[in-house]
Amino acid sequence: MEQTPGQASSRPQSNDDALSDLFEHDAAGGSDGTRRGARNEDKKKRRGPKILLWTLVGILVAAVAGAGIIWWNVNQAFNDVEKIPDALPDYEGRPEPLTTDAGTPMNILLLGSDSRAPGSPSIMTDLGSRSDTMMLVHIPADRSDVQVISIMRDSWLAIPGHGEAKINAALSYGGVPLVVQTVEGLLGQRIDHVAVVDFDGFAGITDALGGVTINNDVAFTSSHKAGHQFAAGPITLNGEEALAFVRERYAFTDGDYQRVRNQQAWVKAVLDKMLTTETLTNPGKVQDIITKFSPYIGVDDTFTLQTMIDLGVSMRDVRGSNIRSFTLPTNGTGMVGDQSVVFLDTVSIAELKKHLAADTVSEYQPTGR
Template sequence: MTNFNESYDDTTGMRPRKKKRTGLMILIGAVSLVLIALLVAGSYLFSLARTFDKNSTKLENVFPAESLRPKVTEESKGAVNILLLGNDTRATDNGDENFASLPNGGRSDTMMLVHIPADRKGIYVTSVMRDTWLDIPGHGKAKINAAFAYGGVSLAVQTLEGLFDTRIDHVAAIDFEGFKGLTDALGGVQINNPIAFTPRTKKDIHFPQGVQTLNGEEALAFVRERYAFKDGDYQRVRNQQLYIKAVLSTMMSKETLTDPAKISESVKELAPFIAVDDTLDALKVAQLGASMSGVRPNELNFFTLPNKGTGRSADGQSIVIPDMTVIGEFAKALKADKVGQFVEENNL
């Protein structure tokens, strides 16, 4: 028989113990669900990172000797700088071997420095014009993209670390061919094209001005073309920035984030066309990805390193003249982890 004196509260007529127990069970259940969700999300993220790790190529000895590298400042601790090197193997005779798998793939067509601040509030991507005329350590004055040809990834890193007086933490080499599969895996990528053009080598493709969705083949043609523009490589760089930002925005969209199959397929498609330094393993990729989970598409900032326009070198080469004053200011911003402030002050 139930003991009502023990089970009921005299003033309310309720069974408080059962209510407390039910409330406690609901709380435990809710916490368990959250923990399970976090574990699943973490496991999935790590699984993706392992897939990337397994299918991408590792680059060894990409960093210069320690004595040649800038010191890490207290202000910049926690920030991450990643050098992106891009190339178009269409113009080479490497057969089925893509740029990302090669220790020395000729001159890089694209050079971008990705700065992720310590507070993870935004991502800043700086494009360095490939014809920028600078001192290449051990080789004198040359176009910056020659650093890769002269001394591989290590010399490219040393050149940019010297230019910005800031350490580069990781390196990724990307072959443009990877954009094709990635775009198709995402179901297309939407861009807002500022200038209508028809690629010189792809007359069957035309890009009208305005908003449009690119498939893989179109995306490849879009990021490759420079001859269709009056300012050539400048517009190609802007188009590459536009495309990469669109890809990141698509991958960060709710539709993609809630579609594990699409994310997994995107990673599988792109990974074979990427080579990363051997310190960027699956765990670091997962940790870096998790730390940037709060970044929104409108916090992706792309700009081109300021320069003084084009000119001619002493031996007659067409070059881009660097604005060393502004580059010095940018270097200070990198070291102080204040790139966002630099971007605002220079209207970039």
């Protein structure tokens, strides 16, 4: 059929026709007098920011997904840390959590043991009375510092339900829950969490951190690492050296007292290296540390990954200079029957209890030995 002027064609337009039409209009201009090419340039300019925006969104989604995978790995690593069931006792008269205007302090009981049987899957196997390290890590409500209080393993005191004995005996009598109850009775404060560290963990944890630097106040020759000399002053230890350092007591005239001070120095060095922005803001590093820690440590079953993350974030401003260590005051050693024991300084400890109750442990000055 012949097409009359002005009549639209009924023939479907092919792709080639459409392209031809586009180029023709680009050359001739649009019905509004604007060149089609100029309008397309405007559209390209408008598309530019959108492309950039979607590119950034894509990068952000990829980053979030990547971080999600890393944190999933962190969670999996934390799940490998042994959980100690029912470590925190429930008994009549147990101290209530302390609440202050600044929030709630946290008390973590740290136990160290070299009792794991070879090949045993549990850090609690045969723990018995062989816990050689006992420390209370006190973190005030305002998270301004850390107070590490060592308790001598031979401290002579009353153990609930068992009369007077060395505090170490509480592990044999009633396991971790009885140790917690004994320490709570001694200091009048609730223990919020417990961690048990295998002595091999001193080496593993040190290596996980790439070594630690300790200010050694007494030079000595190791009896655990034959012929090795630990110089006085700042020394950097690898894992094997750290294990020998914290276990030594025979090289010192005051035996366990200096060993406790050396263990305090190690804990301070570890906390100092862990409580850094570089570590706390690096999920990959957190995962690596937890993975390397997990074979050597057990925690109570209320200590979750979220607990750890929240605690780390709240302590982001704490540095080595904010960490203080001291030994629960004693009046020296003596004999009870055929047992060599450490007598506690009850007067100075009573003063410490007041500071714990007021959340002012940083102001406490220990006396006694």
